[in-house]
Amino acid sequence: xxxxxxxxxxxxxxxxxxxxxxxxxxxxxxxxxxxxxxxxxxxxxxxxxxxxxxxxxxxxxxxxxxxxxxxxxxxxxxxxxxxxxxxxxxxxxxxxxxxxxxxxxxxxxxxxxxxxxxxxxxxxxxxxxxxxxxxxxxxxxxxxxxxxxxxxxxxxxxxxxxxxxxxxxxxxxxxxxxxxxxxxxxxxxxxxxxxxxxxxxxxxxxxxxxxxxxxxxxxxxxxxxxxxxxxxxxxxxxxxxxxxxxxxxxxxxxxxxxxxxxxxxxxxxxxxxxxxxxxxxxxxxxxxxxxxxxxxxxxxxxxxxxxxxxxxxxxxxxxxxxxxxxxxxxxxxxxxxxxxxxxxxxxxxxxxxxxxxxxxxxxxxxxxxxxxxxxxxxxxxxxxxxxxxxxxxxxxxxxxxxxxxxxxxxxxxxxxxxxxxxxxxxxxxxxxxxxxxxxxxxxxxxxxxxxxxxxxxxxxxxx
Amino acid sequence: xxxxxxxxxxxxxxxxxxxxxxxxxxxxxxxxxxxxxxxxxxxxxxxxxxxxxxxxxxxxxxxxxxxxxxxxxxxxxxxxxxxxxxxxxxxxxxxxxxxxxxxx
Ligand SMILES: Cc1cc2nc3c(=O)[nH]c(=O)nc-3n(C[C@H](O)[C@H](O)[C@H](O)COP(=O)(O)OP(=O)(O)OC[C@H]3O[C@@H](n4cnc5c(N)ncnc54)[C@H](O)[C@@H]3O)c2cc1C
Ligand code: SF4
Ligand code: SF4
Numbered sequence: 001x002x003x004x005x006x007x008x009x010x011x012x013x014x015x016x017x018x019x020x021x022x023x024x025x026x027x028x029x030x031x032x033x034x035x036x037x038x039x040x041x042x043x044x045x046x047x048x049x050x051x052x053x054x055x056x057x058x059x060x061x062x063x064x065x066x067x068x069x070x071x072x073x074x075x076x077x078x079x080x081x082x083x084x085x086x087x088x089x090x091x092x093x094x095x096x097x098x099x100x101x102x103x104x105x106x107x108x109x110x111x112x113x114x115x116x117x118x119x120x121x122x123x124x125x126x127x128x129x130x131x132x133x134x135x136x137x138x139x140x141x142x143x144x145x146x147x148x149x150x151x152x153x154x155x156x157x158x159x160x161x162x163x164x165x166x167x168x169x170x171x172x173x174x175x176x177x178x179x180x181x182x183x184x185x186x187x188x189x190x191x192x193x194x195x196x197x198x199x200x201x202x203x204x205x206x207x208x209x210x211x212x213x214x215x216x217x218x219x220x221x222x223x224x225x226x227x228x229x230x231x232x233x234x235x236x237x238x239x240x241x242x243x244x245x246x247x248x249x250x251x252x253x254x255x256x257x258x259x260x261x262x263x264x265x266x267x268x269x270x271x272x273x274x275x276x277x278x279x280x281x282x283x284x285x286x287x288x289x290x291x292x293x294x295x296x297x298x299x300x301x302x303x304x305x306x307x308x309x310x311x312x313x314x315x316x317x318x319x320x321x322x323x324x325x326x327x328x329x330x331x332x333x334x335x336x337x338x339x340x341x342x343x344x345x346x347x348x349x350x351x352x353x354x355x356x357x358x359x360x361x362x363x364x365x366x367x368x369x370x371x372x373x374x375x376x377x378x379x380x381x382x383x384x385x386x387x388x389x390x391x392x393x394x395x396x397x398x399x400x401x402x403x404x405x406x407x408x409x410x411x412x413x414x415x416x417x418x419x420x421x422x423x424x425x426x427x428x429x430x431x432x433x434x435x436x437x438x439x440x441x442x443x444x445x446x447x448x449x450x451x452x453x454x455x456x457x458x459x460x461x462x463x
Numbered sequence: 464x465x466x467x468x469x470x471x472x473x474x475x476x477x478x479x480x481x482x483x484x485x486x487x488x489x490x491x492x493x494x495x496x497x498x499x500x501x502x503x504x505x506x507x508x509x510x511x512x513x514x515x516x517x518x519x520x521x522x523x524x525x526x527x528x529x530x531x532x533x534x535x536x537x538x539x540x541x542x543x544x545x546x547x548x549x550x551x552x553x554x555x556x557x558x559x560x561x562x563x564x565x566x567x
């Protein structure tokens with residue numbers, strides 16, 4: 001149910017009857033205003049509405065999801081507890097994860113397909129398209145009682161004399177709206193939070209630029225099933241690293257299978273994008289033409305091209321989450337884990353929206369909206385997987401930075417060479433090949449001692 | 464054995480065709496600008512806004528002034544982070560105009 005500000009007095013939540021369509025006065029009609037109907041915003045709205053708060057969600061797109069882009073794989077452990085995901089517009093469950101390291105012309109890959117992923121709840125990992133999913137998820141918040149207005153952008157926050165946030169300004173005529181609480185769920189390009197000094201603009205080394213294409217295969221109906229060996233609702237998530245994916249930049253590329261389309265894209269640090277790396281569109285062309293990637297995407301017709309940024313500063317870059325009269329959730333709070341092996345923001349967005357929603361509901365119920373009355377939100381988040389994961393991988397960002405040439409260029413090359421050597425079919429005995437392969441790898445990492453050091457430094461990535 | 468090349472040709476759509484896939488409503492005026500043109504002309508030698516943009520929105524004319532094809536913009540926000548002089552003025556196009564993604 002998507003309504004426009006000018007025609008929405010009957011939409012859900014608690015707008016007093018004496019307010020008319022021609023003279024809308026929503027001041028203090030709502031307990032909380034949510035900025036943005038993405039995953040974090042809808043999770044917060046749903047949680048608050050379920051706790052009987054009157055909630056208004058303001059979304060700038062023509063519908064929720066209209067402005068949103070991700071890879072991607074939606075992680076559903078928390079969503080499952082809030083809504084019935086069986087009804088959600090999911091594309092495929094992730095039955096296989098594959099990690100490939102690409103040099104200019106080689107690939108070395110690892111594939112994981114645990115049998116358990118084929119069974120419900122499929123490791124809580126599903127490919128989705130945000131245009132569909134976000135709209136559905138926002139509808140669940142509306143069904144719980146929240147009111148949604150679309151095509152409306154929040155342009156600033158209102159504050160009272162002591163600086164407490166008391167509402168929002170929007171780009172609608174007479175567009176100010178007072179409310180005791182504001183939930184900032186505006187995503188990574190957080191103009192409102194920055195404009196109101198709730199956070200600083202992230203450094204460009206802590207932000208990635210991402211591009212993505214959705215591909216259709218009009219000439220080959222079963223191209224996706226065939227090329228990715230899929231059966232039923234099963235799908236695949238392929239991740240790529242190394243020179244063949246994103247040149248010498250820090251980042252990676254991906255291919256995800258949807259029901260009848262592929263999502264193909266890549267992301268790398270803006271710091272690198274402004275230097276040696278060709279622009280994002282050309283980097284994507286290059287990746288798609290890699291000998292190990294081209295057979296998967298060939299013949300695909302681009303039905304959509306999209307771009308977005310990813311905040312990836314980790315735990316150190318997370319701003320204050322609570323303020324007097326306001327909370328910050330999801331990507332706006334930098335809650336994304338992107339360490340190479342994991343690219344997860346959806347679960348953190350939902351988890352933070354949920355905890356923030358609970359804390360706001362308690363605060364509003366007791367009539368207190370200062371930061372200290374909202375402290376349950378950061379407290380709950382810190383003891384959840386969200387902050388634990390961010391902190392757990394903090395070291396990685398620093399370690400990778402120090403070792404980047406080795407990790408993204410030299411090692412992939414050596415692994416590919418070593419693999420080729422190990423499996424070489426000629427007249428030499430196998431153990432010669434194995435010995436050659438080993439020495440090729442060892443040369444690169446600096447012998448036993450270097451290998452041991454590397455293994456130690458990266459031991460926590462998969463733990 | 465046939466002599467088909469071992470790597471199949473991938474026909475990548477041109478940027479123009481790519482941008483054409485995105486539903487777009489023109490807000491009528493640019494939502495992008497620069498704070499001080501002088502920075503772009505005199506100080507800035509790296510043109511980071513141009514390098515980062517996935518949609519070829521930013522170009523510089525021969526005087527070094529930025530030319531902004533705002534109607535190509537995918538609203539990713541990258542140029543805002545990329546400019547080392549914090550010189551990009553970036554607002555959302557009004558009332559839901561700009562891009563609308565169908566897939567996302
Ligand atoms: C290319 C890419 C690939 C990714 N892949 C994955 C993946 O595979 N798995 C995963 O878990 N995560 C992935 N992520 C991260 C994930 O997408 C985000 O962490 C998640 O979408 C964050 O949700 P959010 O609700 O905080 O923000 P968003 O989804 O960005 O939602 C913000 C909402 O606020 C609205 N809005 C913004 N400003 C205003 C305003 N001023 N007024 C009104 N409305 C406003 C926007 O229109 C939008 O609807 C990926 C991200 C990118 C960019
Ligand atoms: S990077 Fe900044 S200063 Fe340089 S041309 Fe672009 S907007 Fe101007
Ligand atoms: S927001 Fe993105 S697409 Fe738009 S001009 Fe900036 S970099 Fe280009």
